[in-house]
Amino acid sequence: MSEAALVYFGAGTLLFFFWAYGIVSFALDCKNKFLPAAARLAANWRARRRDESREEEREQREQQLY
Template identity: 85%
Template structure:
């Protein structure tokens, strides 16, 4: 009787471990394939907007100096 209980206990623990490990791997792959590229695009857009704004300000300053 005791060995059957131990077998069920460790079997259930092993099954739960498999799902736990699957969840961790899925989260890591989601981060790699979805969240990190989205964050990189967001930062690139911020930098592009800042660059466009500074270019526009420089152009306006040059135009003011011409007149």
């Protein structure tokens, strides 16, 4: 093989390594950062909606007492 072919395949291998590392890093970031944050956000929305519903029911009960 010529030197140009070795350089070409060596550079391709090096670029492939960083490409694969980027994909794995992104997948781990999604698993460890983005998915838990989205789950917390959804849980907060549900809790807020549940609290608003309870508050509304309490206000309705107070209205009925008067």
